[in-house]
Structures are given as C-alpha cells and as structure tokens.
Amino acid sequence: MPDGLEGERVDAALARMFGFSRTKAAELAADGKVRVDGSAAGKSDRVSGGAWLEVEMPAPAAPVRIVAEPVEGMEIVHDDDDVVVVAKPVGVAAHPSPGWSGPTVIGGLAAAGFRISTSGAAERQGIVHRLDVGTSGLMVVAKSERAYTLLKQQFRERTVDKRYHSLVQGHPDPLSGTIDAPIGRHPTHDYKWAVVAEGKPSVTHYDLIEAFRAASLLDIKLETGRTHQIRVHMSAHRHPCVGDLTYGADPTLAKRLGLTRQWLHAVRLGFEHPGHGGWAEFSSPYPDDLAAALETVREESA
Numbered sequence: 527m528p529d530g531l532e533g534e535r536v537d538a539a540l541a542r543m544f545g546f547s548r549t550k551a552a553e554l555a556a557d558g559k560v561r562v563d564g565s566a567a568g569k570s571d572r573v574s575g576g577a578w579l580e581v582e583m584p585a586p587a588a589p590v591r592i593v594a595e596p597v598e599g600m601e602i603v604h605d606d607d608d609v610v611v612v613a614k615p616v617g618v619a620a621h622p623s624p625g626w627s628g629p630t631v632i633g634g635l636a637a638a639g640f641r642i643s644t645s646g647a648a649e650r651q652g653i654v655h656r657l658d659v660g661t662s663g664l665m666v667v668a669k670s671e672r673a674y675t676l677l678k679q680q681f682r683e684r685t686v687d688k689r690y691h692s693l694v695q696g697h698p699d700p701l702s703g704t705i706d707a708p709i710g711r712h713p714t715h716d717y718k719w720a721v722v723a724e725g726k727p728s729v730t731h732y733d734l735i736e737a738f739r740a741a742s743l744l745d746i747k748l749e750t751g752r753t754h755q756i757r758v759h760m761s762a763h764r765h766p767c768v769g770d771l772t773y774g775a776d777p778t779l780a781k782r783l784g785l786t787r788q789w790l791h792a793v794r795l796g797f798e799h800p801g802h803g804g805w806a807e808f809s810s811p812y813p814d815d816l817a818a819a820l821e822t823v824r825e826e827s828a
Contacts, residue, residue: 528575536560537569540581541711549716554581592622592649597634603808608673608801609666610640613810616662616787621650631665642667645674654678655686655751663690663792664810668800676800681751687796687807690746690756691735693789693820694765695776697742701734705759709752718772719754721762728752730759738827740779741768743820757788768819783819791816 531539540551540560552569554560559582560567573579599615614620614631621632632650635642642652645668652668654677668674680686710725712718729749736743742765746756754773760766761773769785771777780786796807812820 530575531573532575534573535569536562536567536571536573538711539573544581544583547716548711592630592636592651593633594636595629595633596637597629597631599813600631600634601810602638603664603810604806605640606669606801608668608670608799609677609806610635610642610669611664611666611795611808614657614662614665614792615813616660616815619659620656620665621653623649626659628659631667635667640669642669643671643674645671655681655688657792658754658757660787661790661792662810662813662816664795664808665792666795666797670800673800677797680797684749685798687794688748688751688792689794689796690748691791691793691812692744692746692756692760693741693768693816693823694744694760695741695768695779696765697737698732698734698744698763698765701737701742703732705730705732705763707759707762709755709758719752719758721758726750726752728755728759730756736824738823740826741823756790768823783822785815785819787815789816789819 536555537548537551541548555567555569558566561580562573563578597618601613602610603613604611612631617628619626619628619630621630644651646653652674654666654668654674657663657665666677668677706729707721708725709719709728710722712720727750731747731749732744734742735745748755757767757770757773766773766775767788767790769775769780770788771780791812794809796805799806
C-alpha cells in the first residue's frame with residue numbers, strides 16, 4: 527500500500543489506486559475480495575502505508591459501443607474540417623458509458639454522417655470536454671487528429687473560454703466573485719460530488735446579470751472543469767442552481783417554474799481554432815424550458 531494512502535478508508539484507497547467508483551470498491555470489500563495483510567478488510571477500515579493489499583479484481587466490463595442514433599433537438603452550430611460545434615439538448619450524454627442507454631452527442635453525430643477524430647478512448651473519440659446529461663449548451667468535438675491534440679491542450683492549459691448562465695436561488699454575497707474550493711467524490715453518496723479537503727483544485731468565477739425576488743441570473747466562467755463543478759460550488763455557496771434537487775434546490779420552486787432539471791446552460795464557448803489559429807467563439811440561446819422558467823421568475827419579481 528503506498529505511503530500516500532495512509533489513513534484512507536479502504537473504499538477510498540481502492541478507488542484512488544484503481545480508478546473505479548467507491549461503490550464498486552465497497553462491493554468488493556463486502557464480497558470478501560479485499561484483504562489487507564492477509565485479513566479481510568471492510569470498506570470503512572483504515573489502511574496504513576506499507577500494508578500488503580490483495581484485491582480480487584472484477585472481470586473487465588464489456589466494451590461500450592457507439593450507437594448511431596439521431597438526437598432530437600441537437601443543433602449543429604458550426605462545422606468545418608477540424609471541428610464541429612453542437613448545442614446539446616438536455617437529456618443527452620456526451621458519449622456512451624456503462625449504465626447509460628440514452629442518446630449521446632457522439633451517436634447523434636455518427637447518425638448524421640459526421641466523421642470524428644479517432645483519438646481518445648473508443649467510446650469517446652473526438653470528445654475534448656463534456657457537459658452533464660442534465661445541462662444543455664455548447665460542446666466542441668474534434669474531427670481531425672490535429673484538432674483533438676490542440677483542443678485537449680487548450681482545455682488542459684485553461685485557455686478555453688467556457689461561459690455558462692445559471693439561475694441560482696437567492697442572492698450571492700458578493701454579487702460577483704470567485705469560488706475556489708476543491709471538489710472530489712461525495713463522502714457518502716457515490717453519484718454526487720462535493721467540496722472536500724482532498725479534492726482537486728476547482729475555481730469558478732461568477733458575475734450577476736440580473737437579480738430577482740427569489741433568484742439571481744449569473745454569468746459563470748469556469749477556470750477548471752470538474753464534474754458537476756458549477757452545481758457543487760453554487761450549492762456549497764448556499765445558492766444552488768434552481769431546479770437542481772440533487773444539490774439541495776427547493777423542489778417547490780422548481781415545480782412552480784416547471785423545471786425538471788437544473789437551470790444551467792453552456793451559453794458561450796471560445797477557443798483558438800486548431801485549423802487557422804484565430805479565435806473562434808460561438809453562442810447558444812436558452813432552450814424553451816429555461817427561457818420559460820426565467821420569464822416566470824421575472825414576472826413574479828415585477
């Protein structure tokens with residue numbers, strides 16, 4: 527056992543070492559497939575550096591296939607030899623993954639006859655960044671190998687301008703600011719993320735666009751790109767995205783506004799074009815459900 531995992535729970539240590547979820551790690555421990563220094567270990571046991579770890583690994587999962595399937599409502603915002611920019615609807619994943627049987631951006635592009643870069647894992651070729659299934663808005667997908675390499679570098683170096691608009695509950699104090707708090711797996715809910723001391727550095731900048739009686743419309747710029755970053759940071763700031771019941775939003779308000787997902791939209795995306803080297807920027811209007819909810823909030827505040 528690496529010394530750097532000293533004091534970690536067994537499930538957390540396995541997740542960090544082998545890359546699978548803490549739920550899967552806990553299942554292995556519960557099934558008696560994890561031993562530390564020859565003794566069966568429970569998921570919540572603490573490990574010590576230098577201990578001898580034995581894990582009976584699960585059989586590898588079957589490879590995830592890309593299914594060419596038209597995606598209703600997915601708009602092609604821009605297309606050239608190097609990139610395709612899409613406006614992703616809610617309810618669509620970026621790429622196939624275990625347990626997801628719904629539509630994907632990659633599958634929709636394949637069905638429409640687009641040829642995508644073959645770089646990256648087989649099920650997410652061409653994907654250089656992602657949006658949550660429940661978040662709508664702009665995504666860029668690489669079509670050429672050169673584009674994939676250059677775009678991945680830009681995202682890694684944080685030179686891409688990713689802008690989101692979000693309607694959040696209440697009024698943040700200050701009305702414009704930066705949330706700098708590390709994000710990692712939620713300690714008790716495997717499907718959620720949280721601000722935790724051992725998480726990865728995560729920085730979110732926000733500015734007020736418009737204030738209403740019960741909510742605020744924010745322009746949000748991501749400096750980092752963690753899973754659920756905006757949702758986690760706004761919830762930790764005690765101003766969850768309206769409609770985001772997973773992260774503590776008011777269900778009564780969501781129902782009144784007719785929202786079945788978080789009010790969060792990737793409204794603008796800018797990057798150095800991998801083909802011609804100039805700056806390329808794209809925008810996407812609010813989809814109907816978010817626009818209607820915003821209008822209701824505005825009317826209630828009049």
